[in-house]
Amino acid sequence: MGALIRAEFRKTFTTNLWWALLIPVAVIGFGAGWMGTTFVGIINSVQQLDRPVPLALLSVAMSANFSTIFGALFGALSVAGEYRNRTITTSFLTSNPRSAVLVAKLIAAAAIGAGYGLVNVLCASLGGLLGASQDLGNFGDIGDWLSVGGTCVLAMVLWTLLGVGFGALVANAVLAIILPLVYKFVVEFIFSMALVGSNVPGIGPYLPGAAGNGIVSNLAVPLFITAVAGPDEPDVPRVAFEVLHVFFGGHYGHPWWASLLTFLAYTAVFVAGGWWANQRRDIA
Template sequence: MRGLVKAEIRKIFTINLWWGLLIPVVVLSFGAGWLGTAVGTINELESMLGATLPIGLLTVSMSTNFSTIFAALFGALAVSGEYWNKSITTSYLTGNPRGAVLGAKLIVYTAMGLLYGIANVVFASLGGLVGAGLDGFGNPADWFTVGAAGLLSMVLWTLLGVGFGALVANSVAAILSLVLYRFAFEFIVSAFLIGSGTGVDAYLPVAAGSGIVGNLAVPIFISAVAGADEPYVPAEVFELLHFFAGGSYGNPWWASLLTFMGYTAAIAAGGWLLSRRRDVT
């Protein structure tokens, strides 16, 4: 397994894909962190309260939920990219059994997902510092909590991408499927489910993934601002902040985490089973 892990590391760093997809993560994270603190209604609310709000907690969540798609695409190309360039045959022949190859990819891409997550949190925080200053993050413990959730979210999205790439085994199909589902299909499905009032929409993959950070950042933000009055904060306020930061009102962050971990495990298992049986040339 050690040799397979080293081989995966060499594959990643001998091509430019890893930093090519990391660049938009850095740019989006910094932009979300900076511009998110400049929302007009936030500035008006700060003027009314006479205090700086920890808006940086929400912008870290927002930047994470914008950036995870790039981690997922990077992971998806881990396997589907090898089918595209025909190197998968050599990988399977030298790394028999096939399951060990996917296992090595999951190990290495866990570390790469962590790298993407660190870049996201750091640059989102830098953007927040530019826009709101140090006071814009409130209690340092809150920042570490939200940041840690951001790292975990990025790692899980990367691993989901690896499993999905193994499941589809086609780079174009993997990329298009992930992008269309992330930005179109689930949005349409959620629009129908929200009206049903069942709360099922919170357990869809993208909603669950965004809830890992959003369902943690929003309650922490409300608690920091409202303090003892938190139980009396209207649900509409929570819903507005969730629209901004991701997640959904009334769904705890750990439920989103467990749900998304289930999706990741199921897709990775499906990719592992299919990769063992799929013909290669």
């Protein structure tokens, strides 16, 4: 197994895929951090607050919502790309059992996903810091910042693992790119809008994209509200939470750990589906 894992890392770092997808993660992270600072600045211009505004919490949440898709694309292409180039044939023929290759890919992808998550958090924090004129007080409590940053890394790892399972399931590089993008930014958005005002609005937080975003946002938004409102946080109107969730993802009143468990279930389903397909697919 150790040799297979090392081989997966060699495959990764001898191609351009990993750093090509890392660039938008860094750029989006920095940009989201900057925009998050601007959004908080607008609030502060309307109502001067007597305490620092922990903008970094929201900046990291926004950057995670837009960046995790690149982790999923990396995971999917790490498998589907090998099917396209037929390089996976040698791996399957020289390893026993065949599922060991998928396990090695999952381990390597988890490590790469964690790296993507760390870059995302650091770039979002840098963007937020520069946008806030280097006011370190706006990062809030260090424990809150580390908690939100940790969930960002965790979300990126899970999206990357889901991508590996999806790539193994479809075994087509074109579909591995198009389907995740279309689903997250088109299909789920339309479905979420259709649920507004319906008799089943509670389904929204359990959709794959919403659950993935909620891992970070359903933690960041309540922490932000608590830090800004102080001990009077229970008196904050619901609309304040809902507005922040519209901009930064997640759903009002839905705990972050429920989003984590929901998305973990989706990840397990796709990994199991990829394993099943790999066991039965011709590789010649």
